[in-house]
Structures are given as structure tokens and as C-alpha cells.
Amino acid sequence: MELRHLRYFIAVAEELHFGNAAQRLNISQPPLSAQIKELEQNLNVQLLKRTNRSVALTEAGEYLYELSVQMLARLEKETAILQEIDRGERGKIAIGFGGSVVFQILPRVLTLIKKQYPKLEIHVSQLTTKQQIQALLTGDIDLALLVPPVGDEELNTHPFYEEKFIVCLPKSHPLASSTGPIAMEDVSNEPLIISPREAGEGYFEAVRSLYIKSNTVMNIAQYSTEQQTMVSLVAAEFGISFVPESTSHIQHHNVVYKEIDVTHYKETVLTWHKHTQTPLVHGVVELLKTFKV
Amino acid sequence: MELRHLRYFIAVAEELHFGNAAQRLNISQPPLSAQIKELEQNLNVQLLKRTNRSVALTEAGEYLYELSVQMLARLEKETAILQEIDRGERGKIAIGFGGSVVFQILPRVLTLIKKQYPKLEIHVSQLTTKQQIQALLTGDIDLALLVPPVGDEELNTHPFYEEKFIVCLPKSHPLASSTGPIAMEDVSNEPLIISPREAGEGYFEAVRSLYIKSNTVMNIAQYSTEQQTMVSLVAAEFGISFVPESTSHIQHHNVVYKEIDVTHYKETVLTWHKHTQTPLVHGVVELLKTFKV
DNA sequence: TTCTTTCCATACGTAATACGTATCAACATC
DNA sequence: GATGTTGATACGTATTACGTATGGAAAGAA
Structure with missing residues (x-):
């Protein structure tokens, strides 16, 4: 028949x-x-x-x-x-992202994609940098927004956006009410709350470079992966923390955010598998390359 | 393509x-x-x-x-x-039936059909004889079990089964406790509950012939289409009623069923449209022709 | 490298089959 | 009974799906 x-x-x-x-x-x-x-x-x-x-x-x-x-x-x-x-207008795409993009960047990214690909099924998952790299390699996600370095030949990257680091202090801190940027040497001995190196070396190294640039030493008090948790720990006076600017959207009655005298940028790069052959992923990558903060 | x-x-x-x-x-x-x-x-x-x-x-x-x-x-x-x-093994068939077959006959008919046509969708609807004839002619039902005469050249009939008439009396009736058949002349003047002629002349004429055969006269007190209602009316002492034997399955604390000295059979015939061309309906008709009480 | 093998694409002739024209047979209408 | 309508049949034609032979590119072996 x-x-x-x-x-x-x-x-x-x-x-x-x-x-x-x-x-x-x-x-x-x-x-x-x-x-x-x-x-x-x-x-x-x-x-x-x-x-x-x-x-x-x-x-x-x-x-x-x-x-x-x-x-x-x-x-x-x-x-x-x-x-x-x-034509790549329809299908599924899985995107991984780190916790630091969740507040300001991710909603705008999703809006941008939805606008050009209204029928696209977008799966998002919040992962550590390490998990993202792993997921990209296994094909669990097609695209990731993560903090470099990636360190894998199989993955392509493209600069996505960057933001300055600021310091997050408890309100009780002597410098909490100061005006102007905080000097790194004034907080160098303070107990530090930081994301563990295993979660992604980029973030850890970025914070460390703040200390290196100012010739001061880190005093790690506590590890935490989530931005939200880090702010809570600062509020609970476990120490101070260096966070990307966008994190200052997490308001807490017992913390303040201050600029610092050492300017260092936390980079975020768009990452995808080199051998991705689907036009859809390529289309979304090209679209996201046009993203401006 | x-x-x-x-x-x-x-x-x-x-x-x-x-x-x-x-x-x-x-x-x-x-x-x-x-x-x-x-x-x-x-x-x-x-x-x-x-x-x-x-x-x-x-x-x-x-x-x-x-x-x-x-x-x-x-x-x-x-x-x-x-x-x-x-092959006529699957499909829909709509069957109409009068109230008098509902208790004993209909379940057995449905069982018989289901056995040979397990995948058949059987729609049954209780209708008066007149409604059944109408429904057969319009094609709303494919098959009917009704009391003759049909009186339409477009419809085929085949004898299906027959049952004797008996009389239904209220318990208070003088003859309620008698033994042996009731004589027609003993109840000829009693108020009679009967199905209206418009619902189907077969039933009406059958009851009338009981009177004619015994040279007595009808005294119609009340019309009722449903067998169940007729029994209830007898129980409420509105009168007596002649019903087919199978109706005696409707038990009521205030009625008794008695044989009568005039034997008359209520016929039920299988009826279908002459121009029915579907093998399914033909198959079911042939199957039902083999039905024995 | 060079030869061989593997595997999809191309070229072209062949065979199956879907289609068109002409016609028939049955039925309805006048 | 003549005419028109409608589906089936007969048969030739045209399309197209298929087979054989071959090409070309890449991977593996010598």
C-alpha cells in the first residue's frame, strides 16, 4: 500500500x-x-x-x-x-549555567533566545563549572555559560560578558560604613568565604588574583558553592566574600557591598562542543555572541 | 511522498x-x-x-x-x-427492544452476541414498538425485538420467541389466593391497566384478544407503557393487568401472578431493515435466529 | 606512502507499473 | 426504445523504480 x-x-x-x-x-x-x-x-x-x-x-x-x-x-x-x-527553529536545547548568572544574565539570555526561536524547548540546569564541562562533553547540555578556564580541546569558547568583583561585608564590619573603595590590604586578614576550587578553578583563581595583585594573603574560613549561601554566611559573620557585581542583587539586612581598590573582572564565556553539528546549536551560539550587557 | x-x-x-x-x-x-x-x-x-x-x-x-x-x-x-x-467482527450495532424483554431475554441476547462478536460495540435502547419501527426506518437502530405486527414493507421480521400471558392481581383481590388458572370471566369487569395502543398495537391487541376469546369486555382503568409501572399500579390497587410470564420476575409484596384459562401468546419478533447491506447486521440476525428460549 | 577495502553517489539501461484512450456493459431517464 | 451516465475492461504509452557497472573519497593495511 x-x-x-x-x-x-x-x-x-x-x-x-x-x-x-x-x-x-x-x-x-x-x-x-x-x-x-x-x-x-x-x-x-x-x-x-x-x-x-x-x-x-x-x-x-x-x-x-x-x-x-x-x-x-x-x-x-x-x-x-x-x-x-x-531550519533549527524547533527542537530542544539544553543550557548549563553557573550560579552567578542566574539573577541578571540568565533571564535576558532566555528572553533573547525565545524571541528568535519561539518554538524552541529550552532546558536549563544550574551546575558548577566542572559539572558544566563534563555535561558538555557527554552531550547532556549543548551550551554552557561558565567561568573560564575550560581546559579542554574539545570545547569552543567565546567571551560572553564580564563583571567586576566587589566585596561583601557584614554590617558590623568596621569598613561597612566607609565611603569609597575598600583597600584590599584592609581586609587581607579577614576570614574569607569562597567557592571551592573543585567546583571550578576560574572563580577561585579570580578571587585569588585579587590577593596576588594587592600582595596580600588569603585566609579561607569557609567554602560555599552557592552565591546565596555565601551572602548568608557573610551575614552570619563567618567572614567576608568577594562576589561579582551582580550578586549585590541579593539584599540582606546584615550585609553591605563595597567596591574594592583592585579591579578584577570575573569573565563568563559561552562554551559549546567543537563537534556540535546541529544547526540549532550553532544558531543559538551565533545569537548569543551578539549578546551585550 | x-x-x-x-x-x-x-x-x-x-x-x-x-x-x-x-x-x-x-x-x-x-x-x-x-x-x-x-x-x-x-x-x-x-x-x-x-x-x-x-x-x-x-x-x-x-x-x-x-x-x-x-x-x-x-x-x-x-x-x-x-x-x-x-468480516463483520467489529463495528457498532444498535438494538432496540421493548420493555417486556428486558428481564429475561435481553441479557441472554447480549451474552449470545458478545460470545460470537467479542469486539462488537452494542448499543441498546429501550423503546416502544412504534418508536422501534421508526428508529429502524431512519437507521437509528439496526435491529429490534418487538411485538408484531410491524406493518411496514421495508422491514423484515423473524419469529423470536413467545410467552403466555398471565394475570397480575393485587393481594387483596378475592381470587389472589385461589389455586389453578383464573377464569377470564371472573375478572372481565375488573378495571384494567394496559399499555396504550399508540405505543404498539401488538401488545394492546394481544390483551384484547384475551377478552374476545372469552367473550368478555375490557374495562380500561389506566394506561401505562412500562411493565414496572403497571405492576406498581396493580399493587396500588388501581386494577388488574395482563402481562407476559417473564414480568412475574418483578416481585412486589402486594401483587400475585396467576395463570389464566385462556391461553394467548405474546409474540416477539426480530425485526430489521430489508435493505440492510452490512454483513455485520446480517450476521447478528442469523445468529439471533438460532436463539431458543 | 601506496595499495586495498569500504561505502555512498552517479550513469545508464531495463522492467515494473501507473496512466491515458477507446470501448463495453449496466442502469436510469425521457 | 433511444440517449446519457457511470463504473469496469482492454490495451498501448509513459513514468519511474530498480539493477548493473562504475566513480570517488575516506579509512585501514602493507
């Missing part, structure tokens, strides 16, 4: 007249009769009650008519979907 | 190898390549990522593969259903 048989049968079922149906199909009547006959033999089912003058559907014919219409309609709909997938 | 394209594509998608796929399809490799190419051009979608050495599915290809498998599986399943419909 071929779809042609169904198409022809639909015409006959609707016209109940071989001649008219044939005309509608732009073929002549005899081959149409032959095709319908072939369909009946193929299915081993009588679809039409024929008198020499007229045609009527049998019960099975009624059923096949409904079925055929459904099938062809579905096929047409699915063809359109296939074309959308082919 | 034809189903052939989908069949071929499934083979290629599963083998990821044109040669092997072609072998599975019992064709040679070049026409397979050509058909797949044609499919891609037809859909205007790239389904396969080809290197000169290997084949991989694109996202759209994955999607079409799943779709094709679904479609062909469905078509196969539906073909089997079509054949069942064609």
Missing part, C-alpha cells in the same frame, strides 16, 4: 463518483478504478459497495476514510515540523 | 548503512540512495548527515524516524481492524 492509494480513496469517498474523483485528482477514471481495486485487494477488504451506476462506502470504507484523512493531515503537519527542525 | 519512502528511510535510519539497509529491503543500494534523496528533496529537509564513509541522522532525521515507525505501525494495526470490520 502507498499513500497514493489513500489519497485516491479519499477523493472517491468524498465524491462517491469515480469520474469526479478522477477529475479532482487530475487523472483519468480507469486508473483510479484500478488503484482503488488494488487497495481493496491489498487490504483484503471491501471498501466500496458498487452498483454499475453508483458508489457507496461500506463500514470498513467509512473507517478507512476517516483514518486516511487523519493520516494525511498528520503527515502534512509533521512535514512542517520537520522543516522547522531542519 | 509515498509510504515506500518511509519504509526505506526506516531501514537506513536503523542500519545507518545504505548497503545493509538495501539488502534488508531486497533492493540494491543505488535506488535506495535515490529514494532517500528524493524523500529529502520532497520534504525539503536534510535527514542524513553523510560523509563518503558513513551515515548519521540529523535532528530532523531522528524525528522522522520516530514518526515513520509510528505511522507504519499504526497503519498495520488499522489494517487488521479494517479486516475485522469487513
